Amino acid sequence: MRLAIDPFRLRKNMEELAEFGWESTGGIWRESFGAADQAAKQWLIAKIEAARLHARQDAAGNVWGRLGPAGPAVLVGSHIDTVPAGGMFDGALGVVAALECLQTIREQKPALGHPLEMVAFSDEEGAFLSFLGSRAAVGALRREELAEAQNMQGVPLAQALAACGLNVAELLRARSTPHAIRAYLELHIEQGPRLEAAQIPIGIVRTIVGIAAYRITFQGEANHAGTTPLAVRKDALLGAAEFALQVDAWVRSHTLGVVTVGNMDVLPGAFNIVPGEVRLALEFREASSAQLASMEQAILQIGAEVAHQRNLGFRAQKLSWDEPVALSPAIIAVIRQEADALGLKFQLMDSGAGHDAQILAPQTEAGMIFIPSLQGKSHCPQENSRWEHIEQGAQLLLNCLLRLAGSESAKA
Amino acid sequence: MRLAIDPFRLRKNMEELAEFGWESTGGIWRESFGAADQAAKQWLIAKIEAARLHARQDAAGNVWGRLGPAGPAVLVGSHIDTVPAGGMFDGALGVVAALECLQTIREQKPALGHPLEMVAFSDEEGAFLSFLGSRAAVGALRREELAEAQNMQGVPLAQALAACGLNVAELLRARSTPHAIRAYLELHIEQGPRLEAAQIPIGIVRTIVGIAAYRITFQGEANHAGTTPLAVRKDALLGAAEFALQVDAWVRSHTLGVVTVGNMDVLPGAFNIVPGEVRLALEFREASSAQLASMEQAILQIGAEVAHQRNLGFRAQKLSWDEPVALSPAIIAVIRQEADALGLKFQLMDSGAGHDAQILAPQTEAGMIFIPSLQGKSHCPQENSRWEHIEQGAQLLLNCLLRLAGSESAKA
Numbered sequence: 001m002r003l004a005i006d007p008f009r010l011r012k013n014m015e016e017l018a019e020f021g022w023e024s025t026g027g028i029w030r031e032s033f034g035a036a037d038q039a040a041k042q043w044l045i046a047k048i049e050a051a052r053l054h055a056r057q058d059a060a061g062n063v064w065g066r067l068g069p070a071g072p073a074v075l076v077g078s079h080i081d082t083v084p085a086g087g088m089f090d091g092a093l094g095v096v097a098a099l100e101c102l103q104t105i106r107e108q109k110p111a112l113g114h115p116l117e118m119v120a121f122s123d124e125e126g127a128f129l130s131f132l133g134s135r136a137a138v139g140a141l142r143r144e145e146l147a148e149a150q151n152m153q154g155v156p157l158a159q160a161l162a163a164c165g166l167n168v169a170e171l172l173r174a175r176s177t178p179h180a181i182r183a184y185l186e187l188h189i190e191q192g193p194r195l196e197a198a199q200i201p202i203g204i205v206r207t208i209v210g211i212a213a214y215r216i217t218f219q220g221e222a223n224h225a226g227t228t229p230l231a232v233r234k235d236a237l238l239g240a241a242e243f244a245l246q247v248d249a250w251v252r253s254h255t256l257g258v259v260t261v262g263n264m265d266v267l268p269g270a271f272n273i274v275p276g277e278v279r280l281a282l283e284f285r286e287a288s289s290a291q292l293a294s295m296e297q298a299i300l301q302i303g304a305e306v307a308h309q310r311n312l313g314f315r316a317q318k319l320s321w322d323e324p325v326a327l328s329p330a331i332i333a334v335i336r337q338e339a340d341a342l343g344l345k346f347q348l349m350d351s352g353a354g355h356d357a358q359i360l361a362p363q364t365e366a367g368m369i370f371i372p373s374l375q376g377k378s379h380c381p382q383e384n385s386r387w388e389h390i391e392q393g394a395q396l397l398l399n400c401l402l403r404l405a406g407s408e409s410a411k412a
Numbered sequence: 413m414r415l416a417i418d419p420f421r422l423r424k425n426m427e428e429l430a431e432f433g434w435e436s437t438g439g440i441w442r443e444s445f446g447a448a449d450q451a452a453k454q455w456l457i458a459k460i461e462a463a464r465l466h467a468r469q470d471a472a473g474n475v476w477g478r479l480g481p482a483g484p485a486v487l488v489g490s491h492i493d494t495v496p497a498g499g500m501f502d503g504a505l506g507v508v509a510a511l512e513c514l515q516t517i518r519e520q521k522p523a524l525g526h527p528l529e530m531v532a533f534s535d536e537e538g539a540f541l542s543f544l545g546s547r548a549a550v551g552a553l554r555r556e557e558l559a560e561a562q563n564m565q566g567v568p569l570a571q572a573l574a575a576c577g578l579n580v581a582e583l584l585r586a587r588s589t590p591h592a593i594r595a596y597l598e599l600h601i602e603q604g605p606r607l608e609a610a611q612i613p614i615g616i617v618r619t620i621v622g623i624a625a626y627r628i629t630f631q632g633e634a635n636h637a638g639t640t641p642l643a644v645r646k647d648a649l650l651g652a653a654e655f656a657l658q659v660d661a662w663v664r665s666h667t668l669g670v671v672t673v674g675n676m677d678v679l680p681g682a683f684n685i686v687p688g689e690v691r692l693a694l695e696f697r698e699a700s701s702a703q704l705a706s707m708e709q710a711i712l713q714i715g716a717e718v719a720h721q722r723n724l725g726f727r728a729q730k731l732s733w734d735e736p737v738a739l740s741p742a743i744i745a746v747i748r749q750e751a752d753a754l755g756l757k758f759q760l761m762d763s764g765a766g767h768d769a770q771i772l773a774p775q776t777e778a779g780m781i782f783i784p785s786l787q788g789k790s791h792c793p794q795e796n797s798r799w800e801h802i803e804q805g806a807q808l809l810l811n812c813l814l815r816l817a818g819s820e821s822a823k824a
Contacts (some may be wrong), residue, residue, distance in 0.1 A: 016502060032772075050496075097560065108552060116476045162553055166674075190639065191636050191639040192636065192638075192639030192640055192641070193640070193644055194641070209638065211638070211649065213683055221484075222792070223424040223788070223789070224604065224764070224765060224790050224791055225602050225670065225672035225674060225697075226603075226621065226697050226763075226764035226765040226766070227603040227604030227624070227672065227693060227763075227764040227765050227785075227788065228604055228670070228764075228788060229604070229605070229606070229645075229662050229670065230604070230660065230663065230671075231664070231671055232605055232788070235660075235672075237673055237674075237676065238657060238660055238673075240653070241652070241653035241654070241656045241657050242653070242657060244650060244653045244655050245650060245651060245654060248642065248647075248650055251642065251645070252642050258637065258640070258641065258643075259647055260637035260647075260683070260684070260685075260686055261687070262637060262649075262678070262681065262682050262683045262684065262685055262686070263649075263651065263678045263681040263682065263683070263687075264676050264678050264688060266674070266676050269674065269675040269676070269693070270674050270675065270693070271625055271672070271674045271693045271694075271695045272672070272674065272695060273672075273674055274672055274674070275675075275793070276578075281681070281682070282683075282684045283637060283683045283684060285638050289451060299792070314759065351638075351639075352638035352640075353636060353638040353639050354637070354638070372641075372680070376635070376639065376640060376644070377635070377638050378639065379636055379685070380634070
């Protein structure tokens with residue numbers, strides 16, 4: 001017997017979920033622990049119960065739905081919170097597809113060797129703290145970062161939790177029992193343009209890239225823009241501009257990674273004053289740990305050289321450093337085999353974005369399936385994917401789950 | 413008889429004036445029509461009266477001090493308002509030196525062919541409206557710009573005037589009678605490094621540069637900084653960076669003018685989003701009207717080309733355009749002769765900054781004398797000049813005034 005997902009139910013659930021946090025200005029905003037996110041979680045719990053799965057919500061606000069006896073489960077999921085003015089697929093696809101898979105299995109009752117569980121993790125997008133829910137589940141949160149966490153509006157996490165009947169102390173105890181998770185699978189949109197450009201419906205993720213973030217400062221001398229000749233200026237903005245262009249050129253020619261200057265604060269920032277100081281928001285990403293370190297070295301060297309040539313001061317403050325995370329070769333092999341069996345073309349690839357799977361990976365066998373994003377757009381109202389690809393991804397997810405849960409039907 | 417200024421009194425008055433608006437964080441702030449500026453004006457009026465000159469304040473808050481009979485006067489002055497965290501010399505020197513000159517003449521009673529008048533113009537620095545006082549005096553204000561004017565804190569000009577017992581309607585009638593001004597002289601610090609570098613104590617200004625201001629926008633596409641490969645990005649910040657470097661290089665190699673990108677607003681401005689839009693604050697200055705126009709053409713062409721090559725949108729919004737202002741050749745000749753007579757080395761030069769003299773120039777014979785600024789610093793607490801140069805400048809100012817007022821002593 002071959003089990004098949006119900007593509008109509010999957011689409012209907014995606015569309016129902018998209019109603020929560022829909023904004024008249026365009027896009028969806030479900031900030032974790034906010035009203036729209038809470039309403040969406042209640043909707044999800046009702047759907048899980050209607051599918052006759054065992055629903056529960058833990059102390060981190062994560063929503064779980066379980067099928068089968070006690071013991072280590074094969075876990076499948078993602079998140080349903082969004083960025084401001086986000087789309088309807090990022091995260092939501094992985095949760096709704098997980099529900100569809102477990103509901104299909106619940107209805108068709110194949111024999112399973114292991115229990116199955118679905119999950120929607122809280123605050124993957126980091127309105128308060130990135131990967132809050134998945135980090136709580138694996139016991140990777142520290143009390144201090146919870147105390148400091150607040151959203152863009154300055155609301156402390158503790159206050160947002162309280163509005164949902166949760167609290168920080170309980171949150172630190174939300175860790176799943178060790179060995180409670182046998183494996184973790186996550187279906188997600190690519191959020192980039194590569195699968196669409198290659199006309200390939202499935203991406204199998206090898207590595208989630210490492211990410212480094214730096215605050216870079218060029219210090220010059222603020223001066224009168226009319227009376228200070230160009231030759232004697234110490235213009236921090238021109239130094240910052242040269243730095244941004246040179247690091248872009250270096251990364252293009254030396255690695256497969258990406259580098260982004262996402263912001264520049266110019267001080268004092270007036271028409272008639274030569275910029276005295278510029279602060280850059282810089283991040284760079286690479287799938288190889290060695291390459292990430294090379295990028296850092298090159299970027300810092302470029303900054304120091306540009307500053308030296310322009311007679312500027314240079315400071316580099318490391319804000320964060322997350323090593324690349326390799327996903328499970330065993331899970332990758334299962335996904336490859338199941339994609340082949342379904343006749344789906346696939347591509348092995350790295351994820352340029354972070355995902356809950358990287359939090360689970362150190363604790364269990366974790367794997368990710370990507371489907372194409374139209375025009376590579378994500379984190380915006382234009383985020384979109386073809387329903388055909390969504391159905392193919394969800395069916396592949398189901399087949400992988402059946403294999404991992406030791407179902408007889410997976411071998412049919 | 414040769415008249416000589418009193419250098420001790422001049423210095424004492426400079427130091428007394430510097431007490432108004434002195435801030436504990438460093439620097440001086442006398443925002444026009446603010447409390448410190450009003451107190452400084454009261455101090456100035458008292459000084460004018462103590463010097464037995466006729467003091468008055470007009471409907472624009474300008475403070476005048478007159479010596480001699482009715483009829484067109486030789487006017488001398490500057491302003492006493494400052495930028496935030498400014499210095500004690502910009503503007504203040506020209507007013508205190510004018511007082512010193514008239515007080516010396518009042519005491520020594522040389523025979524004069526024409527009356528003399530000193531002035532401290534309101535809001536030269538443009539807290540509400542640049543050159544407000546001098547523009548009021550020559551009748552160059554428009555009602556609409558007065559209605560719109562507000563300071564950085566959003567206080568409307570009308571409200572600030574009211575606190576000083578002034579109002580917009582009266583301000584529009586503050587114009588001096590036509591032909592009331594026979595000539596205008598202004599002593600000022602250079603605010604740049606050229607005189608100091610050349611070791612020359614006196615600058616004689618030929619032209620006050622023209623100034624153009626533009627808002628330049630590069631429009632790209634905001635995208636995920638992790639999942640969007642460098643090759644497919646439309647990064648508005650990289651376009652803005654290339655533009656800033658290219659216009660700097662072009663101006664260095666083609667004109668004597670200056671160009672400044674004083675600010676960059678990056679949207680959305682997050683670490684993990686490729687910049688979708690960057691707005692630049694751009695200004696450029698030149699003493700030649702033809703060169704100013706050439707700069708504009710080159711800058712707009714560079715912007716369009718960079719945008720085209722990087723697949724970005726490009727918009728250029730002209731915010732202001734002030735033509736260069738030539739000062740009076742007759743006054744320049746007088747200053748040269750008097751500097752020679754005093755044995756003071758001088759240099760003919762252009763002013764890169766704007767001054768009240770440029771507002772008076774279309775109405776009367778106007779001239780400016782510069783003295784060196786240490787390290788070229790101005791509009792900052794470190795603004796400084798040597799007392800020796802200040803005395804030399806003030807003595808030269810006195811001698812020029814005597815010449816222009818037709819004093820017999822000037823020919824002695």
